[in-house]
Each structure stands twice: as C-alpha cells, then as structure tokens.
Amino acid sequence: MKYxxxxxxxxxxxxxxxxxxxxxxxxxxxxxxxELKGWxxxxxxxxxxxxxxxxxxxxxxxxxxxxxxxxDVVVNCASCYSRLKTANHEVSSNPGMRQKVGEAMGGEYxxxxxxxxxxxxxxxxxxxxxxxxxxKYSLNGLKVAPYYGCLLVRPREIMGFDDPENPTSMDRLIxxxxxxxxxxxxxxxxxxxxxxxTRTDLVISLTDSILSMAEAAGAECIAVACPMxxxxxxxxxxxxxxxxxxxxNLPILYITxxxxxxxxxxxxxxxxxxxxxxxxxxxxxxxxxxxAAT
Amino acid sequence: MTIxxxxxxxxxxxxxxxxxxxxxDLSVCFQxxxxxxxxxxxxxxxxxxxxxxxxxxxxAGNEILDSDLIWxxxxxxxxxxxxxxxxxxxxxxxxxxxxxxxxxAKVPAGNAPLFNKAFLKTVxxxxxTYDLGMIAAYKIGTSTYLQDTDKFPAMLKKGKIALLxxxxxxxxxxxxIFNKTVKTR
Numbered sequence: 001m002k003y004x005x006x007x008x009x010x011x012x013x014x015x016x017x018x019x020x021x022x023x024x025x026x027x028x029x030x031x032x033x034x035e036l037k038g039w040x041x042x043x044x045x046x047x048x049x050x051x052x053x054x055x056x057x058x059x060x061x062x063x064x065x066x067x068x069x070x071x072d073v074v075v076n077c078a079s080c081y082s083r084l085k086t087a088n089h090e091v092s093s094n095p096g097m098r099q100k101v102g103e104a105m106g107g108e109y110x111x112x113x114x115x116x117x118x119x120x121x122x123x124x125x126x127x128x129x130x131x132x133x134x135x136k137y138s139l140n141g142l143k144v145a146p147y148y149g150c151l152l153v154r155p156r157e158i159m160g161f162d163d164p165e166n167p168t169s170m171d172r173l174i175x176x177x178x179x180x181x182x183x184x185x186x187x188x189x190x191x192x193x194x195x196x197x198t199r200t201d202l203v204i205s206l207t208d209s210i211l212s213m214a215e216a217a218g219a220e221c222i223a224v225a226c227p228m229x230x231x232x233x234x235x236x237x238x239x240x241x242x243x244x245x246x247x248x249n250l251p252i253l254y255i256t257x258x259x260x261x262x263x264x265x266x267x268x269x270x271x272x273x274x275x276x277x278x279x280x281x282x283x284x285x286x287x288x289x290x291x292a293a294t
Numbered sequence: 295m296t297i298x299x300x301x302x303x304x305x306x307x308x309x310x311x312x313x314x315x316x317x318x319d320l321s322v323c324f325q326x327x328x329x330x331x332x333x334x335x336x337x338x339x340x341x342x343x344x345x346x347x348x349x350x351x352x353x354a355g356n357e358i359l360d361s362d363l364i365w366x367x368x369x370x371x372x373x374x375x376x377x378x379x380x381x382x383x384x385x386x387x388x389x390x391x392x393x394x395x396x397x398x399a400k401v402p403a404g405n406a407p408l409f410n411k412a413f414l415k416t417v418x419x420x421x422x423t424y425d426l427g428m429i430a431a432y433k434i435g436t437s438t439y440l441q442d443t444d445k446f447p448a449m450l451k452k453g454k455i456a457l458l459x460x461x462x463x464x465x466x467x468x469x470x471i472f473n474k475t476v477k478t479r
Contacts, residue, residue, distance in 0.1 A: 046414050054471065
C-alpha cells in the first residue's frame, strides 16, 4: 500500500505530533507514505476567504505535482483535506475555473487525483481487522469522545467522507482499539477554527460548549483529526479556566496518537508530550491493561 | 435589525455580484432559517445568515458589507449542509468578504482581513505558512501584543510553533499563482 503523503503546513508547527504519530502508525501497519516533494500550502481558510481562483490554484498546484506519481494522495489535516478536495471539485465541475487555475499555476490539471483522509485509508483500504491484528495494547474501555468538527464531513457533496451529521469512522477506530466511543451530540459542532487569533472570545465560547458536552457525556478524553480543533480545544482550556472558572482537564489527542500508542510506537513519535493538557488518564488506561495481563 | 423596503423600487443592489462570484442562486431561499439555527456564531452576531440572504434578495447595497457575520463566520459549512434548497451560504460569505475587501467596508472586530493578509503573505514568500511571522505581523497590526503570550513559552518548548520557516516548497509556482490572481486585480 503506497500513498503520496501531503503533510500540510501545520505538520511543521502546531500539529507536528499528528504528523509524527501518523507516520509511525503507517509504518507499523506496513503503509508506505511517500512525501510529496516540493509541496506547498493549500491556502486554507484565508485563501478561500480572499479569492476563489487563488484558493483553487494553491491546492491544485499540489495535486498537479502529485499526479505524475499516479498514487492516491493521503492527508491528515482536515483543512488541507477539505481544500484539496474542493479544488478537485472546482476544477472538474467548472471548465472556466479549470482554465483560470491552469493559467494561474502554469500547467494543466483536470481534478482527477484521488484525495484521501488517513482515517479513510485505515478503514477502507487496510480494514479494521488487519488493524486489530497489529495492535499491541488496548485502550481498556477508556471513554473517548470522537470529535469530527466541520471540514472532514462538510459539505457532503464534496467531502463524501462520512455522514455529515453523525459520522462514525473515528468511533469505529476507537472501538477497534478497545476504547468506549462516547455517543454525544457535539461530534460535528464547530470549534471556531480559524477564528483562533481574530475572535478568541468566540472560540472560547464555542470550545467551552463542546468541552462541557463531552464532560457531561462522561468522556475521559477527546479524539480529533484536525490541527485547528486540537489547538483550540486543548489550549483554550487554560483560558476557560481563567476567564470562566471551569476546569475540564480533558486531554485532546489526535486519533493517530491513540493509534500510535496502541501500536507501541516510540514516545517521541507518539508525541504525547506536545499536548497542553497532560494525557495521564489515557496512558494510565493503556498501562492498566498491561499490568493486568502480566 | 429593521429592513426598509421602498415601494416600487427596482431590486438591484449587490445580489447579482454575489451570485456571480459564488455561483449560488439566492432566489430559491424561502427563509426556513435552518442555516441560522445551525450557525455556531449567529447568536454572537448582529445579522444571522438567513437575514443576510433576505436582505440581499430585497436589494441590499454596499451597506450589507459592514455586517459582522461576514467575519464572525467560521466557514464551518453547517448552513450549506442543512439547507433544504442546497444554497451554499458559506460560498456566499466568501463572496461578501471579497466584496467587503474590494469596496472598503469597515474593519471588523478582530480584523480578520489583516490576519488573512498576514497568513497569505507568508505563503507567498515561503510557499508554506510561517506561523511566527504571521502572528507577529497580525499582532503588530492590531496592537494585541499581550494576548496569548502566556501560552507562548510552553508552545515553543513543546515545539508546537516552528522558529524558522520551511524552505522546501515549490516557491516559484506559488509566487506565480499570487502574481496571476490577487496581485493583478
């Protein structure tokens, strides 16, 4: 199983832990990630908020670069995933846009490179059975709230990832790892995403409501797949405590960090030390299974 | 918000520009307000999404570009996902933002246009985002030096923010894209 891997800019800063843990998971499962040479920014929210052709072209340039290798492109960041898939949609459904994008980037691109999220690859290409065979440790009933946020699932027409209101892909991964996937109503609520710096007040309010719902549903931690969700839910717990006097102490882990942990990846690659809220509840659950077995 | 309608006035306003830029037909909206119900920021904004669409239908002009929702919108796409008429309201918001920038609408709280500019500038230069440069440019522009500085040491220590920009991107293509799009308009 070979894929062209597009890390995305966050992989070099805020979500380095998602990047290293995903690579460790892929390696442990015999999945080949070949990093796209010369990859550039997908444009993210600022590009599509500024200019439609700019946004489509920045993403399409990467897909054009990937086309020569002929492999599916695998992505971790929900925002990159959304932007690359949207570029494919724009270019393949709108001949005028395809021409403008071609002119902007200086080449032809028809929108035909398959863009996949790593979760899709794990569930559909590898399969949960094959994943379970490789697991070394279990989550031992740890209560995990799967949080999908916005960009993985919406809009359904373009993303085609999972059900846009009640996705279950991460739930299935959590169950496969021996965790208890919490059924809760805020799976696809928005954390405020790109408003992190400009409207921190809104992000604090939105993350507070998500965290309080996860807590009420009995979650011991939250699993995410998006660097913006991770930073907002993890880092803003500090502000919520200070401004609103509420302490959640809910660790926010990338789903790939949970997988890396259960696959026995090294501490460095799993990257749990990168989290602001310490994930002791999670490591304790995994260790409790090990000591029970011996 | 009061909506004033002048009797006998021909409806023109900016709706045609918005429809052309977003590729969305706004005439099919029948005000069920599912977009507003699901919108995570409508409770924090003066004009919710359904109202913006109604005002556009009624011939709103450039004054609508000062609406706070244009910049409080987090582009979460819940509105589009739940619209029974398949109106891509998030694309409408993108069109309104572009018009707000082009026509000099008032600077919104938090100055998201400056954030977007700072973000894109680092992409234009390095081919990838450079968080430290972007944050510095935004903070200098908005004089919000102290906000979040408490988290900065921990983020640096944990390697959650890169000190140096990346050099491995295909900078030539990215620069070309900027020159052929936003820079020539």
